[in-house]
Amino acid sequence: MAKITLENLAHSYSPAPKGPEDYALKELNHDWQDGAAYALLGSSGCGKSTLLNIISGLLIPSQGRILFDGVDVTRAPTAERNIAQVFQFPVVYDTMTVRDNLAFPLRNRGRPEAYVAERVAEIAAMIGMEHMLDRKARGLTADAKQKISLGRGMVRKDVNALLFDEPLTVIDPHMKWELRTQLKKLHHDFGHTMIYVTHDQTEALTFADKVVVMYDGRVVQIGTPEELFDRPEHTFVGYFIGSPGMNLLPAKIDGAQALVPGGTTPLAGTYGAVQGNVQIGVRPEHVRLSAHEGLPVTIRRIEDVGRHRIIRADLMGHDLNIIAPEDMGVGADMTRAVFDPSRINVYADDWRVAAA
Numbered sequence: 001m002a003k004i005t006l007e008n009l010a011h012s013y014s015p016a017p018k019g020p021e022d023y024a025l026k027e028l029n030h031d032w033q034d035g036a037a038y039a040l041l042g043s044s045g046c047g048k049s050t051l052l053n054i055i056s057g058l059l060i061p062s063q064g065r066i067l068f069d070g071v072d073v074t075r076a077p078t079a080e081r082n083i084a085q086v087f088q089f090p091v092v093y094d095t096m097t098v099r100d101n102l103a104f105p106l107r108n109r110g111r112p113e114a115y116v117a118e119r120v121a122e123i124a125a126m127i128g129m130e131h132m133l134d135r136k137a138r139g140l141t142a143d144a145k146q147k148i149s150l151g152r153g154m155v156r157k158d159v160n161a162l163l164f165d166e167p168l169t170v171i172d173p174h175m176k177w178e179l180r181t182q183l184k185k186l187h188h189d190f191g192h193t194m195i196y197v198t199h200d201q202t203e204a205l206t207f208a209d210k211v212v213v214m215y216d217g218r219v220v221q222i223g224t225p226e227e228l229f230d231r232p233e234h235t236f237v238g239y240f241i242g243s244p245g246m247n248l249l250p251a252k253i254d255g256a257q258a259l260v261p262g263g264t265t266p267l268a269g270t271y272g273a274v275q276g277n278v279q280i281g282v283r284p285e286h287v288r289l290s291a292h293e294g295l296p297v298t299i300r301r302i303e304d305v306g307r308h309r310i311i312r313a314d315l316m317g318h319d320l321n322i323i324a325p326e327d328m329g330v331g332a333d334m335t336r337a338v339f340d341p342s343r344i345n346v347y348a349d350d351w352r353v354a355a356a
C-alpha cells in the first residue's frame with residue numbers, strides 16, 4: 001500500500017488554457033493516506049475520471065506532481081505504478097475460465113500455484129462465483145463478468161492502490177449492496193488504499209472512511225460522512241449530500257441572528273461582518289413545524305417515504321423541505337417553521353463561514 005500525494009496538481013485538456021474555466025481539474029494539494037478507503041463523489045463532468053486517470057497514469061497532468069510514498073510517478077506509465085483498476089464496464093478474457101481470469105494477475109507475477117489456488121478460492125467466495133470457476137467467461141451476463149473484473153482487481157494483496165471507476169453500474173441493485181459490503185470488508189481485512197469513484201451518495205457514504213466531494217473541477221470538501229452532513233464546507237456539498245439536500249435561504253447576518261425571508265432566526269454563534277452572497281443552510285432534519293413560533297410557511301405537499309415524512313413547504317417564495325417523524329400529525333395550524341440554531345451553517349459566496 002502507499003500514501004498518494006498530489007502536489008499543485010491541475011489539468012487542462014486545452015493546450016493553451018486561458019483561465020480557471022479551461023481546467024477540468026483545478027489546482028489541488030492532497031495526501032491520500034496509506035490504507036484509507038476514499039470515495040470520489042460528484043455529478044457528471046465534475047472531473048472525477050480526470051483525477052482518477054492521473055492517479056492511475058492514463059493521463060499526464062498539465063501541472064503539478066503525483067507521488068507514491070514520496071516517489072515521483074507523474075510521468076510513470078500505469079504498468080509501473082503497481083495499481084489495480086476496475087472500470088465501469090467489465091474487462092474479462094472471454095476465452096478463459098472464470099478461474100483463469102481471477103488467477104491472471106497472480107500468475108502474471110509468477111506467484112506459486114498453491115497460493116494462486118488459495119487466493120482464487122477466497123475471491124470467488126467473496127463475489128459468489130465458487131460454483132462457476134470452470135466456466136468460460138464467454139456467455140456470462142454483464143453482471144457476472146463485472147464481478148469477475150472486481151475479483152481480478154482485488155486478487156493481489158501487494159498493490160499500491162485499488163482504483164474503482166463506478167464499478168457497480170452494471171450490477172443489479174441487490175447484488176450492488178452485497179458487493180459494496182464485501183468491498184468494505186475487504187478493505188477492513190487487507191487495508192488497501194482504495195479510491196472509489198461514484199456519483200451516487202449512498203455508494204460513497206456507505207463505502208468510504210473519507211469522501212472527497214468534487215464540483216466543477218474543484219475538490220470542495222474532504223471529510224467523513226458525518227462531517228459532510230453536519231458541516232458542509234460548500235453549498236454544493238449541502239445540496240448534494242442528503243435526501244433531500246440542505247435548505248438554502250438568502251440571509252443577512254447580524255451578530256447572532258440571521259435575517260431571512262419572513263423574519264429572523266437565531267444562530268448558535270456570533271458572526272463578524274459577512275460579505276458577498278450570504279446564505280444560511282439548514283438540513284430538513286433540523287427544521288420543525290410549529291403552530292406558535294418561527295417563520296411563516298405554506299405546506300405544499302407531504303410525502304410519506306416509510307421511516308419519515310418529507311414536508312415540501314414554501315417560505316416567502318423559497319422552497320423549504322422539512323423531515324418529520326412518520327407519526328407526527330400535521331394540523332392546519334402548523335403554519336410556522338423553526339430552525340435548530342446549532343445546526344445552521346452560514347455561507348458567503350457558497351463557502352462556509354465559521355462563527356467568531
Ligand SMILES: Nc1ncnc2c1ncn2[C@@H]1O[C@H](COP(=O)(O)OP(=O)(O)OP(=O)(O)O)[C@@H](O)[C@H]1O
Pocket residue numbers: 013024042043044045046047048049050051199
Ligand atoms: N479527453 C478529453 N478532452 C477534452 N475534454 C475532456 C476530456 N475528457 C473529459 N473532458 C472534460 O473534462 C471535464 C471533466 O470530465 P471528467 O470525465 O473527468 O468528469 P467526471 O466527473 O468523471 O464525469 P462522468 O461522471 O460523466 O464520467 C468535463 O467537462 C469533460 O467534458
